[in-house]
Every structure is written in structure tokens, then in C-alpha cells.
């Protein structure tokens with residue numbers, strides 16, 4: 001068996017009395033799409049934030065590509081090949097769509113202590129940014145202000161910014177959050193396009209999307225992993241049905 | 250459309266627009282107006298303009314961190330003072346070379362910005378505002394305690410910085426040195442905010458977490474920006490010290506920092522030329538408001554309401570009350586400042 | 601070391617400490633509950649000094665003057681909140697500092713119009729002019745003890761109100777979770793006005809206490825307000841306990857630093873070096889303390905639990 005891209009052991013994080021991540025174990029194999037599902041407040045965002053470095057775990061270890069990154073700063077993790085998207089859309093509304101992605105490309109291209117040359121005339125940045133926009137189908141909106149975009153388009157841009165850093169592992173926090181059926185379908189298409197090319201850890205609420213995309217599913221309830229396995233096994237798992245799927249089915 | 254053709258539109262070149270014309274007009278006026286007044290024997294305007302230009306440089310430097318970087322520093326007057334003392338203290342010991350004064354300013358302000366910035370930037374929001382304020386007050390009290398250099402009473406600078414060829418003892422020459430420095434400051438900020446560094450700074454203003462997630466060490470970029478701004482403001486202070494021939498801790502009282510902030514906000518924060526417009530508006534208002542109130546009183550007097558008119562005239566010495574009110578109204582109703590107003594006129598014309 | 605001098609300096613430090621606490625407690629309450637930064641808080645300190653000065657002179661009674669001045673300053677606080685400050689709550693912190701900076705100009709100019717550009721001195725009644733022999737050989741002005749006593753009494757009263765009354769419960773709830781207070785069905789607007797006015801009253805009271813010593817003068821609030829900011833940064837913004845502890849620490853450090861730092865430096869510096877460097881360093885002492893606290897506890901000594 002090949003070494004997993006991401007390997008999480010004993011991860012624990014609590015806020016005051018609430019244990020948001022409780023002894024979580026997780027492994028993501030190369031080029032797999034691994035879904036994390038669970039009801040609201042299960043600790044999915046908290047998990048992603050610890051993986052991205054925005055939160056420091058109380059206990060446990062995070063290994064990425066064989067390296068212990070538990071205490072590595074978020075921006076360094078990005079350079080190591082870890083990218084995340086946010087559940088709450090975090091694009092720069094005062095910039096154009098292309099500028100948003102260009103900013104992500106730039107973040108990935110070494111340091112930014114370059115004070116003189118305008119970015120907009122820098123093909124090293126603009127070309128890859130434009131290529132990334134094409135990947136998510138936003139190339140026609142390149143020069144529109146991000147504030148003019150629909151919610152669905154902003155979610156696409158959110159993904160584009162993560163992709164622009166050429167990550168080895170994509171952490172996607174509810175990419176379909178707040179989307180209508182049509183917009184969701186577009187997003188599923190985009191993610192299907194990435195499947196098999198990128199390793200992904202996908203947090204999602206939308207069950208159809210999860211079962212359409214995931215190779216592996218982990219179920220999180222009250223910060224704890226209650227089940228993990230192939231989608232069809234999870235679907236038929238009694239504990240999962242009771243704890244989580246029951247109220248959706 | 251090719252990538253190049255599309256990307257060219259990120260930075261609209263060609264159309265100058267209303268804001269551009271206003272900038273050109275103001276700069277053209279500053280280039281010839283004060284000198285003309287000086288030749289016509291109105292030296293007062295040259296003085297006013299020199300002060301305006303020095304404070305404009307300071308406002309431009311504050312705008313770099315406040316407007317583009319979202320770092321709300323309430324302590325920028327400290328750099329004006331530090332810069333001025335970097336001229337005054339060496340001059341006190343008869344070291345008058347500008348090649349000592351200005352490098353010293355850069356080193357001192359750079360170091361102060363680096364040390365205090367490193368601490369301030371560990372915090373956010375209100376903490377940042379208050380801490381920058383506190384550090385500037387620290388510098389203020391530091392100079393108040395230095396009896397050797399005049400303490401509260403300040404220090405007279407007998408000789409301005411000496412440079413070969415350029416003699417800034419001459420008021421006109423000093424003015425043009427300041428004016429060219431302002432042009433340079435504006436151009437430098439323009440280049441910086443469109444560079445990679447500038448994009449990193451502007452991104453960190455809106456969403457630091459997102460910036461870290463795409464690989465930026467936001468702390469390092471912000472600190473660097475803070476230092477650049479501090480050095481630039483210190484440079485403005487060194488010029489101001491040369492112009493006034495006198496320095497005192499009062500130059501860096503925290504209320505001075507507040508005024509500097511208002512120049513940026515009134516002009517339009519985060520716009521290239523806004524701070525200059527703001528400094529212009531601020532100094533003009535400070536200068537003209539008492540006269541305006543007098544005029545108003547006169548008008549009422551002419552209309553037959555002589556008592557009311559006289560009352561208004563008498564009130565003109567309390568112009569600060571109106572000034573304070575105007576500041577609050579600006580904050581409440583005109584957050585984009587003058588630049589914002591110009592922008593909305595521009596937009597309406599286009600539609 | 602001269603014990604009498606030391607005790608006197610300790611009392612001076614304590615006096616500065618309680619004054620700082622009276623200012624900082626209002627600031628920290630207003631910030632904790634309304635998330636509002638008020639630069640003009642020092643203006644209430646000034647207004648308090650002027651109002652009490654006028655009343656004391658007019659009524660020829662110190663106690664009566666101060667007692668009447670407190671509700672007047674509270675009323676000024678209410679007016680300020682209703683007319684100006686209320687509209688600023690939804691704005692960001694930058695707008696807060698800018699608008700309240702404008703408020704300072706207005707307060708200073710109004711004081712100028714109502715009173716005079718010169719300060720007013722406040723006479724102390726005879727029974728407060730005396731001196732007290734605190735310890736054998738340690739003689740202190742009795743009014744100094746009154747200031748410290750009054751300040752500590754207010755601190756206790758505040759502690760009681762915050763920890764034992766319904767209002768205090770709302771204040772604590774508001775400081776840790778703003779939406780919760782709304783959910784409790786409390787008229788949040790009134791609560792905000794009340795808290796703001798209490799803050800104004802506390803600052804005004806500090807101004808009244810100090811007026812007989814320093815006179816009431818325009819701009820008197822603008823210097824001390826920055827020190828009050830240092831207090832709440834060190835104590836942790838929003839924390840009452842932090843404000844108290846930090847106010848006392850800073851009052852003591854500032855006062856003792858100014859009188860003893862040169863002696864301390866002489867222990868390892870030459871006399872001349874010590875005497876030239878001590879004033880500069882002691883002027884910066886509290887800021888250095890603030891910087892050190894920031895390095896180790898960026899949220900202050902007593903960070904509020906949830907924010």
C-alpha cells in the first residue's frame with residue numbers, strides 16, 4: 001500500500017467544555033476523494049481548520065506527505081501543497097475575479113517582497129491565473145468585480161483560489177453550501193473534473209454529491225468518528241443511519 | 250480575446266477621468282501657484298504650501314498602511330516628530346549635513362517602526378489602534394523628559410540641513426524639494442500598491458485568514474509595509490522640521506495623529522491622491538473656517554439682522570465646534586471622502 | 601531609604617491608580633458591551649471637573665457640589681449617547697475613533713464657551729485641607745486619602761453591581777455574548793444608554809476628585825485617556841478585574857518610576873548617566889510594561905473569556 005497523503009492520529013480539540021474534535025483518526029490515500037460527513041456542529045469545520053493550521057489542536061498529530069505538520073504555520077502548509085476552501089465564502093469582493101485567482105497564484109510563487117513591477121503585467125502570474133479560471137468555467141467573468149458574481153459563481157471562485165496554489169491535497173469545506181440544485185450540479189461537475197487528478201478531502205452536506213464523488217467516507221458525530229469506509233458500506237451502516245442519515249432519508 | 254487583451258483591463262490605461270484631472274490640476278497648481286504668490290510678494294502662501302506638502306507626504310504614507318493595508322495606526326505623528334528631531338538634535342551639536350540628517354531619520358524611524366510594529370501587529374482591531382496610540386505617546390513623553398533638547402518648550406533649529414548644490418535655506422528651494430518629494434512619494438506608493446507586495450498587503454486588509462491559506466506570511470508583509478510607511482512619514486517630518494526651524498513634542502501629540510488620520514479619511518482612504526486632497530481640505534478648513542463664519546455673520550448683518558449677524562461673527566472664534574461637527578458628519582455620511590465623491594460623479598457621468 | 605517618602609509615593613501611585621481605574625472601568629464596560637471605542641471618554645473627566653468646580657464655588661459646599669455634579673455628568677453622557685454615539689454602534693472601529701475624535705473637539709470648545717479658556721481652581725473645605733499622620737513620621741494630605749478611599753469604595757460598589765445585581769448580570773451577559781442579552785428580551789437600547797452613562801459618570805467622578813489638586817482645565821482628559829487605554833490593554837479589554845489590577849499596577853509603576861528610577865539606576869550606572877537616563881526611561885516605563893505584556897499575553901492579563 002502506498003503512503004497516505006494525509007494521516008491524522010488522535011486529533012483532539014475542545015472549546016471550553018465542548019469537545020469539537022474528539023480523538024479523530026483519518027487517512028487519505030493519494031488521488032482519492034475522501035468525504036467527511038456529519039450533522040451540523042459535528043466538528044467538520046474545526047477538523048478542516050486544524051488540518052489547514054488555522055486552529056492548533058490540543059492533542060494529536062497531523063502528517064502530510066510523511067511529514068509532521070501539526071505545528072507548521074498555515075502559510076507554510078500552503079507552500080507544502082495543502083489548500084483549503086472556506087465554508088463561508090472568502091473571496092476578495094473589492095477585486096476582480098482574475099485578481100482573486102492571481103493573488104492565490106502569487107501566494108504560491110515564492111515570496112512577495114517585490115515592490116515595483118505591476119502584477120497585472122506579469123505573465124508569470126496572470127497566465128496561470130487565467131488557466132485556473134478556465135478549469136472552473138469562470139473565464140468569461142475574469143475582469144468583472146467579484147462583488148458582481150452570484151453566490152454559485154463565488155463558490156466556484158473559492159475553489160479556483162484553492163486550485164491556483166497547485167495543491168497536492170484539497171480541503172473543501174462544504175463547497176455546495178447555500179447553493180440551489182442547478183448551481184450544485186455545476187459544482188459537482190467541476191469536482192468530478194478534479195477527481196482522480198487531485199487528492200481531496202471533501203466536507204459536504206449534500207448526500208447525493210457525496211455518494212457521486214467519494215471513494216471513502218468518514219462519518220463524524222459530536223467530534224467523534226463513528227464510521228469510516230466505502231460509500232456503499234456507510235450507506236448500509238446501521239449506526240450511521242440512526243445517528244445521521246435517518247433524519248435525511 | 251487573448252489573455253493579454255483581457256488582462257490589460259485590470260489597470261485601465263488611457264482614460265484619465267475626473268479624478269485624474271483633479272489630481273493633475275492640483276499638482277499643476279502646487280507646481281506654480283505658491284511660487285507665483287511668492288514672486289508677487291505673498292510669501293505667506295509659500296509657507297502654507299510647504300506645510301501642506303509636508304503633511305501631504307505624511308498623509309500619503311499613512312494611507313499606505315491605513316487605506317491599502319487596513320492597519321489603523323493612531324500614532325503616525327510620532328514619526329513626524331522623530332524625523333524632525335533627527336534634524337534638530339544633530340543640528341544642536343552643529344552637525345548640519347543633510348547626508349547625516351536624512352539617513353539618520355530613515356534608520357531611526359525604520360527601527361522604531363520595526364520594533365513597535367512587530368509588537369502592534371501581534372494584535373488586531375481595537376488593540377492595534379490603542380497600542381499604536383500608546384507608543385506614539387511614549388515617544389511624546391520621551392522627548393518631554395529630555396531637558397537637554399528643550400523638553401516641553403521645544404528646540405530651535407538654527408541651520409537647515411545642508412546639501413551640496415541645493416540650498417534649502419532658501420524658502421523657494423525648500424518648497425520645491427518638498428514638492429518633488431511629494432511627487433516621488435505618490436509615485437512610490439502607486440508602484441507599491443500594484444506590485445506583488447501591494448497585492449499581498451491589500452489582500453491582507455480584507456481577509457487575513459484567506460491570505461494565509463493561499464501561502465502568504467501576512468505578518469511579515471504587514472510589518473514591512475508598516476516600516477515603509479513609518480520611514481516615509483519620518484522623511485516628511487524631517488522636511489517639516491527644516492521648514493519650521495523649530496521642533497517640539499507637541500508635533501507628535503496623539504491629537505496630531507488624529508488629524509493626520511482625518512486627512513486620509515476626508516480625502517478618501519485607499520485612493521492614491523485622496524490623502525493630498527484631504528490634507529488640502531483639512532488645512533484650508535482650519536485656516537478659512539473662522540473667516541467663513543465671519544462672512545456668514547456679515548451677510549446676515551447686511552440683510553438687516555444686525556444682532557444675529559454680530560452674534561455669528563462673535564461665534565467665529567469658536568470655529569472648532571463647527572470643525573468637530575464637520576468631522577463627525579464626514580464619518581457618518583461621506584465615508585469615501587472627497588475621492589469617493591469624485592468617483593461617484595465619474596460613475597454617474599459614465600452611465 | 602526614606603520610609604516617609606516611600607509611603608507618600610505609594611499613596612500618590614495609588615491615587616493615580618484609582619483615578620485610572622475610574623476612567624478605565626467605563627472604557628472597558630462600553631467596549632465590552634457595545635464594542636465601541638470612545639476616544640472622547642476623557643471629555644467626561646474634564647466635564648466632571650468643570651461642573652463640580654462651578655457647583656462647589658456656587659454652593660460653597662464641596663460635598664454638595666460633587667453630589668450634584670455626578671447626575672449632571674451622567675445626563676451629559678445620556679445626551680451624548682442618544683444624539684451621537686448610538687448612531688455609531690453599527691459602524692466599524694475606525695469610524696468610532698474618528699467620530700469620537702470629532703466629539704473631543706466639540707466638548708473642548710463647548711467647555712471653552714460655557715466656562716472659560718482658563719482653568720478653574722476648586723477650593724477644598726477646611727476639614728479636607730489638613731494632614732493626617734498615617735504612621736509615625738508619615739504625614740499625608742487628608743484629601744489624598746479621601747481620593748484613594750472614594751476610588752476604592754467605587755471599585756467595591758462596581759464589583760457588587762456587576763457580580764450581584766440584575767443589571768450586573770446583563771452586563772456580564774452582554775460582555776460575553778451580545779446576542780444573548782437581546783434574546784433575554786431586554787431593551788438593549790436602554791441598556792446601552794445606561795452603560796454609557798455609567799461610564800461617563802465614573803469618568804466625571806474621577807475628574808471631580810482630581811480638580812481640587814490640578815484645577816479643571818480644557819484638554820485635561822486628553823492626556824490621561826491614553827494612560828487609561830494602556831490600562832485596559834494591559835488588563836485585557838472588556839475585563840473589569842483586569843482594569844482594576846492594571847490601573848493600580850500602572851499608577852504605582854508610573855509614580856514610583858519617576859521618583860526612584862534614578863536611585864535604582866545608580867546601583868549599576870554612574871551617577872551622571874543615571875540622572876540623565878532615568879527621566880527618559882521613567883517616562884516610558886508604563887509603555888515598556890505594556891509592550892512586555894503584549895509579548896507574553898497579547899490579549900492582556902485577564903482576557904475576556906469569549907469574544
Ligand SMILES: Nc1ncnc2c1ncn2[C@@H]1O[C@H](COP(=O)(O)OP(=O)(O)O)[C@@H](O)[C@H]1O
Nearest residue numbers: 015018020038039040041042043044045046047
Ligand atoms: N471558535 C470557536 N469557539 C467556540 N466554539 C466553537 C468554535 N468553533 C466551533 N465551535 C463549536 O465546535 C462545534 C463544532 O463546530 P463546527 O466545526 O463548525 O461544526 P460543523 O462544521 O460540523 O458544522 C460546535 O459545537 C461549535 O459551536
Ligand SMILES: [Mg+2]
Nearest residue numbers: 044045046087
Ligand atoms: Mg462547518
